[in-house]
Amino acid sequence: GENVEQHPSTLSVQEGDSAVIKCTYSDSASNYFPWYKQELGKGPQLIIDIRSNVGEKKDQRIAVTLNKTAKHFSLHITETQPEDSAVYFCAASKDTDKLIFGTGTRLQVFP
Amino acid sequence: EAGVAQSPRYKIIEKRQSVAFWCNPISGHATLYWYQQILGQGPKLLIQFQNNGVVDDSQLPKDRFSAERLKGVDSTLKIQPAKLEDSAVYLCASRSFLGASEQFFGPGTRLTVL
Numbered sequence: 001g002e003n004v005e006q007h008p009s010t011l012s013v014q015e016g017d018s019a020v021i022k023c024t025y026s027d028s029a030s031n032y033f034p035w036y037k038q039e040l041g042k043g044p045q046l047i048i049d050i051r052s053n054v055g056e057k058k059d060q061r062i063a064v065t066l067n068k069t070a071k072h073f074s075l076h077i078t079e080t081q082p083e084d085s086a087v088y089f090c091a092a093s094k095d096t097d098k099l100i101f102g103t104g105t106r107l108q109v110f111p
Numbered sequence: 112e113a114g115v116a117q118s119p120r121y122k123i124i125e126k127r128q129s130v131a132f133w134c135n136p137i138s139g140h141a142t143l144y145w146y147q148q149i150l151g152q153g154p155k156l157l158i159q160f161q162n163n164g165v166v167d168d169s170q171l172p173k174d175r176f177s178a179e180r181l182k183g184v185d186s187t188l189k190i191q192p193a194k195l196e197d198s199a200v201y202l203c204a205s206r207s208f209l210g211a212s213e214q215f216f217g218p219g220t221r222l223t224v225l
Contacts, residue, residue: 004153006153032212034212034213036216041218042218042219043115043202043204043216043217043218043219044154044202044216045216046212046213046214046215049212049213089153089154091153096211096212097159098156098159098167099154099156099214101153101154101155102153103151103152103153104151104152104153
């Protein structure tokens with residue numbers, strides 16, 4: 001079955017710096033790759049997603065890139081702010097259905 | 112619009128006891144999911160409903176877990192009897208229809224089994 005690996009498990013950055021989180025998936029049939037942000041005591045919230053027919057997508061300070069050949073996708077956060085501190089999960093699925101999540105990255109942004 | 116509602120938010124039980132969780136999805140959302148999130152891990156799908164029918168329950172430990180979605184709206188997830196390894200956050204999510212992208216998650220129920 002599908003397996004999603006996520007790195008790093010923790011990431012500490014200074015406010016204003018960039019943060020990059022990387023994921024690798026195993027099932028070449030996967031075609032939908034969302035990123036979720038989970039704050040303490042809350043459920044995951046979708047922040048950006050990308051489909052396999054697109055190589056890159058950007059939304060303000062957040063961008064996601066996809067390399068289908070290598071089965072890699074990455075989340076890029078620029079100009080980080082303390083409120084970006086949270087746990088970030090990548091996921092992969094076929095046709096937006098059954099999501100397989102990575103193990104999460106705890107991002108800490110220090111003022 | 113109101114989000115996905117779950118109750119209770121916290122539950123502490125002893126092993127071998129029973130427990131039930133309730134989920135009210137976003138109004139009009141046809142697809143409902145239950146996930147198990149063990150501390151330090153990503154959510155893992157337990158069961159998926161489309162209206163009141165089960166689409167996927169391949170990851171549900173059916174000897175102790177059961178779920179239903181009567182009338183295609185609210186859903187309950189039950190564990191009977193609970194084991195120590197069931198300690199986790201149980202997340203409910205909903206999606207408007209098959210093919211829509213975003214799954215909306217509730218705040219979860221944190222279960223501790225002693």
